[in-house]
Amino acid sequence: MITFIDELKRLLSEDRVTVNETVLEQHSRDESYHQPSLPDVVIFPKSADEVSAVLKFANENDIPVIAFGLGSSLEGHVIPQHGGISMDTSLMNSVLEIRERDFLVKVQPGVTRSQLNKELKKYGLFFSVDPGADATLGGMAATNASGTTSVRYGIMRDNVRDLEVVLANGDIIHTGSLATKSSSGLHLNGLFIGSEGTLGVFTELTLKVYGIPEVTMAGRATFPSVEQAVEAVNGIMLAGIPIARIELVDALSIKQVNRSINTSFEEKPTLFLEFHGNEAGLNQDVAFAREIVADQGCKDIQFETDSIARSELWSARHNLAYSFIHSSPGKKLMVTDASVPLDRLTAAILDTRKKVDASSIEGAIVGHVGDGNYHVMFMIDLKNAEEVSEAKRLNEEIVNYALNAGGTCTGEHGVGIGKAKYQRLEHGKAYDVMAGIKNTLDPKGILNPGKIFTEETLITQ
Amino acid sequence: MITFIDELKRLLSEDRVTVNETVLEQHSRDESYHQPSLPDVVIFPKSADEVSAVLKFANENDIPVIAFGLGSSLEGHVIPQHGGISMDTSLMNSVLEIRERDFLVKVQPGVTRSQLNKELKKYGLFFSVDPGADATLGGMAATNASGTTSVRYGIMRDNVRDLEVVLANGDIIHTGSLATKSSSGLHLNGLFIGSEGTLGVFTELTLKVYGIPEVTMAGRATFPSVEQAVEAVNGIMLAGIPIARIELVDALSIKQVNRSINTSFEEKPTLFLEFHGNEAGLNQDVAFAREIVADQGCKDIQFETDSIARSELWSARHNLAYSFIHSSPGKKLMVTDASVPLDRLTAAILDTRKKVDASSIEGAIVGHVGDGNYHVMFMIDLKNAEEVSEAKRLNEEIVNYALNAGGTCTGEHGVGIGKAKYQRLEHGKAYDVMAGIKNTLDPKGILNPGKIFTEETLITQ
Numbered sequence: 055m056i057t058f059i060d061e062l063k064r065l066l067s068e069d070r071v072t073v074n075e076t077v078l079e080q081h082s083r084d085e086s087y088h089q090p091s092l093p094d095v096v097i098f099p100k101s102a103d104e105v106s107a108v109l110k111f112a113n114e115n116d117i118p119v120i121a122f123g124l125g126s127s128l129e130g131h132v133i134p135q136h137g138g139i140s141m142d143t144s145l146m147n148s149v150l151e152i153r154e155r156d157f158l159v160k161v162q163p164g165v166t167r168s169q170l171n172k173e174l175k176k177y178g179l180f181f182s183v184d185p186g187a188d189a190t191l192g193g194m195a196a197t198n199a200s201g202t203t204s205v206r207y208g209i210m211r212d213n214v215r216d217l218e219v220v221l222a223n224g225d226i227i228h229t230g231s232l233a234t235k236s237s238s239g240l241h242l243n244g245l246f247i248g249s250e251g252t253l254g255v256f257t258e259l260t261l262k263v264y265g266i267p268e269v270t271m272a273g274r275a276t277f278p279s280v281e282q283a284v285e286a287v288n289g290i291m292l293a294g295i296p297i298a299r300i301e302l303v304d305a306l307s308i309k310q311v312n313r314s315i316n317t318s319f320e321e322k323p324t325l326f327l328e329f330h331g332n333e334a335g336l337n338q339d340v341a342f343a344r345e346i347v348a349d350q351g352c353k354d355i356q357f358e359t360d361s362i363a364r365s366e367l368w369s370a371r372h373n374l375a376y377s378f379i380h381s382s383p384g385k386k387l388m389v390t391d392a393s394v395p396l397d398r399l400t401a402a403i404l405d406t407r408k409k410v411d412a413s414s415i416e417g418a419i420v421g422h423v424g425d426g427n428y429h430v431m432f433m434i435d436l437k438n439a440e441e442v443s444e445a446k447r448l449n450e451e452i453v454n455y456a457l458n459a460g461g462t463c464t465g466e467h468g469v470g471i472g473k474a475k476y477q478r479l480e481h482g483k484a485y486d487v488m489a490g491i492k493n494t495l496d497p498k499g500i501l502n503p504g505k506i507f508t509e510e511t512l513i514t515q
Numbered sequence: 516m517i518t519f520i521d522e523l524k525r526l527l528s529e530d531r532v533t534v535n536e537t538v539l540e541q542h543s544r545d546e547s548y549h550q551p552s553l554p555d556v557v558i559f560p561k562s563a564d565e566v567s568a569v570l571k572f573a574n575e576n577d578i579p580v581i582a583f584g585l586g587s588s589l590e591g592h593v594i595p596q597h598g599g600i601s602m603d604t605s606l607m608n609s610v611l612e613i614r615e616r617d618f619l620v621k622v623q624p625g626v627t628r629s630q631l632n633k634e635l636k637k638y639g640l641f642f643s644v645d646p647g648a649d650a651t652l653g654g655m656a657a658t659n660a661s662g663t664t665s666v667r668y669g670i671m672r673d674n675v676r677d678l679e680v681v682l683a684n685g686d687i688i689h690t691g692s693l694a695t696k697s698s699s700g701l702h703l704n705g706l707f708i709g710s711e712g713t714l715g716v717f718t719e720l721t722l723k724v725y726g727i728p729e730v731t732m733a734g735r736a737t738f739p740s741v742e743q744a745v746e747a748v749n750g751i752m753l754a755g756i757p758i759a760r761i762e763l764v765d766a767l768s769i770k771q772v773n774r775s776i777n778t779s780f781e782e783k784p785t786l787f788l789e790f791h792g793n794e795a796g797l798n799q800d801v802a803f804a805r806e807i808v809a810d811q812g813c814k815d816i817q818f819e820t821d822s823i824a825r826s827e828l829w830s831a832r833h834n835l836a837y838s839f840i841h842s843s844p845g846k847k848l849m850v851t852d853a854s855v856p857l858d859r860l861t862a863a864i865l866d867t868r869k870k871v872d873a874s875s876i877e878g879a880i881v882g883h884v885g886d887g888n889y890h891v892m893f894m895i896d897l898k899n900a901e902e903v904s905e906a907k908r909l910n911e912e913i914v915n916y917a918l919n920a921g922g923t924c925t926g927e928h929g930v931g932i933g934k935a936k937y938q939r940l941e942h943g944k945a946y947d948v949m950a951g952i953k954n955t956l957d958p959k960g961i962l963n964p965g966k967i968f969t970e971e972t973l974i975t976q
Binding site: 197198199212226240265268291293296331333338339394395460461463480482483484486488490506 | 614658665673688689693697698701703704705706709710714725726752754757792798799852854855858886887917921923927928929930941945953955
């Protein structure tokens with residue numbers, strides 16, 4: 055009998071189809087606390103045609119297909135809950151074309167953010183979306199990632215011009231064009247970005263890039279209270295200062311940074327800021343921002359323009375999640391990801407801090423506060439039932455608070471497994487519309503089953 | 516026998532349902548050259564609930580429903596080709612809420628752009644999207660309008676945070692939330708914007724607004740050739756100058772302006788520019804831009820910061836289409852709307868000029884050149900078969916050129932009737948995905964039939 059694995063070997067090649075235990079295990083999990091689950095097989099396609107052949111075959115034979123980038127997702131997106139094929143894009147990792155005068159670059163989905171930026175630097179360009187992790191661009195588009203720069207340059211959805219996508223039936227489509235703007239047809243581009251592998255598999259991405267700014271200045275400002283730090287953010291936004299990054303890191307997180315990388319930052323609520331612009335404009339912006347933070351009780355603000363000093367200043371913020379993970383062996387990271395309208399942010403963060411303090415577990419708060427998006431990082435011992443249930447309870451309360459404020463359960467991590475249960479509450483009848491689209495594009499439900507949509511949602515359609 | 520018009524009167528009220536000939540005629544056309552067609556009835560709903568009741572009724576009885584804003588569309592979007600109900604949103608014209616600290620405003624669909632900006636000014640805010648016409652915001656979202664400011668502030672799709680939409684079955688959904696960013700669920704917001712009334716009727720819009728910039732400076736620069744003007748645009752974009760508007764107006768258009776509003780602008784290819792920013796940054800930007808335009812042979816550049824002088828400078832550009840219309844009695848406006856990647860723009864515009872010059876009709880070229888989007892305006896006599904066919908031939912050639920360059924058949928006007936025939940060519944198999952979504956959401960095809968989708972596309976699904 056020919057097994058489906060033999061058939062995959064015929065469609066790709068012997069050496070790019072594996073059931074090796076270690077490889078299966080690597081593709082059974084992401085960086086989150088969600089329960090791992092092994093795929094039946096891991097494959098490494100090299101082209102859209104190969105992806106198409108595999109999807110056509112999987113669709114005819116009802117085999118789940120889960121696209122896999124680097125596994126840096128935070129809500130279990132790449133976990134093969136129902137087994138099947140984990141489709142690893144790491145061999146599709148070429149930067150295909152840099153169109154510098156169009157501010158566009160064409161890449162394969164397995165290219166990582168840092169790999170792309172290294173290439174772009176030669177042209178004086180950069181790709182703006184920076185979620186912290188050095189994720190693949192395919193994965194970042196699949197989850198609609200964002201991060202520290204989106205307050206100025208937008209989220210993944212704002213920076214993907216076109217996708218080549220293979221559908222469940224093997225059809226290969228393009229969701230956009232190379233035009234800067236278009237009113238032609240329905241906007242599939244935005245629909246597929248953030249679809250988490252449930253509507254198709256991305257095989258090529260055309261991304262918008264930017265010129266490296268004339269001057270970049272990074273700053274760190276400490277405040278007497280979280281409230282004052284967030285008020286300073288509101289002040290900067292209301293003043294219309296085109297800030298490039300503005301990040302809140304609370305006292306507990308700074309303590310963790312000091313412990314982990316041996317620094318001696320003042321252990322107080324801190325804003326990390328970055329300004330991009332021409333020299334004259336930036337100096338005026340910085341002077342204005344200094345006044346605003348001083349009004350909120352900030353006595354200590356330090357700026358760096360030198361690129362090494364800047365990158366040191368930011369490394370503390372960027373490595374925070376990893377520093378928690380490494381200092382808590384045996385524990386797993388749970389990160390909340392609520393986002394609220396800007397005016398509700400102060401109250402949301404204060405409420406969160408109160409809830410966490412009243413609970414039996416520790417949680418550090420960081421936030422992309424210019425976007426109203428904030429995270430609580432919990433390190434939890436999955437064998438400790440009380441700790442797990444406490445973290446889940448807090449996560450749920452934070453989600454409910456955000457939804458009541460007109461916000462969202464996930465600002466940037468995506469739905470995956472962890473936020474599927476909040477979709478009905480957040481989207482109401484719109485969730486049925488989403489499920490209708492899912493059913494139309496993937497009638498057999500082979501594409502990343504269990505993510506975004508629960509089985510019940512799709513059946514009751 | 517109760518007619519369906521009686522039923523509509525029962526659902527709304529007697530005085531908001533009319534078959535008056537003049538009103539029917541007003542709702543039979545837009546500002547384009549497309550053939551008018553009368554609706555059976557025009558209704559004026561006041562709430563989402565009324566819209567829902569009407570749609571439920573229309574869906575059960577297979578009656579076409581066409582949402583109508585002000586009729587300023589340019590591709591026949593609001594023409595009831597198959598009769599039915601023209602649903603006029605002019606009584607839903609309230610600014611519902613201004614959330615200044617969230618940079619959000621909630622409006623009903625019949626609010627016009629200028630009405631909103633008048634309200635916002637009191638708060639030091641403005642809504643950025645400016646398509647020239649004083650369209651309704653519902654109509655602008657339906658066509659994914661943009662215009663002169665999108666090079667800096669984005670298109671309609673970038674500036675709508677949430678829509679309340681009534682679906683064909685009467686369900687009322689929200690497509691987004693108030694959160695600045697979200698990775699929750701499929702992105703319905705982007706899908707419905709630009710759907711031209713084919714997926715649902717908008718009953719409320721939450722829009723992103725901006726602080727009025729500290730300084731605004733407008734400029735007008737003339738060039739020896741169109742080529743040099745477009746090269747100057749590329750230079751400004753490549754320099755990373757955050758230009759707020761940059762518009763090309765060719766010599767023929769300037770001539771029209773002079774004739775129409777009695778000015779004496781030099782009749783040469785002209786760029787209209789606008790800079791927004793803080794004073795120091797803006798001055799540095801302007802100085803840099805001066806060097807770039809001088810390198811392209813511009814000897815004459817004039818700047819205005821005073822708001823009246825600025826608005827006079829821009830009025831020439833803004834009223835151009837109307838000035839063509841008013842100076843050509845008995846003729847109708849046909850505007851092409853191709854958009855190409857930035858690097859192909861010079862060649863595209865030169866090619867277009869050559870084709871128009873070689874034809875038997877006159878055409879003026881203007882362009883949102885920072886976005887690669889350009890228009891040729893033809894004034895055509897619909898009774899002159901040769902003139903009509905010549906304009907259509909040119910339109911088609913311009914579309915084909917743009918598609919070959921990786922661009923789009925419509926940068927901002929939308930598909931409507933006029934661009935439906937290019938959808939298959941532009942989108943390939945993705946057009947089937949769009950049709951699948953249309954069929955899922957509107958299985959009986961009552962919503963604005965004949966727009967975006969041809970009947971054949973939907974039937975072959």
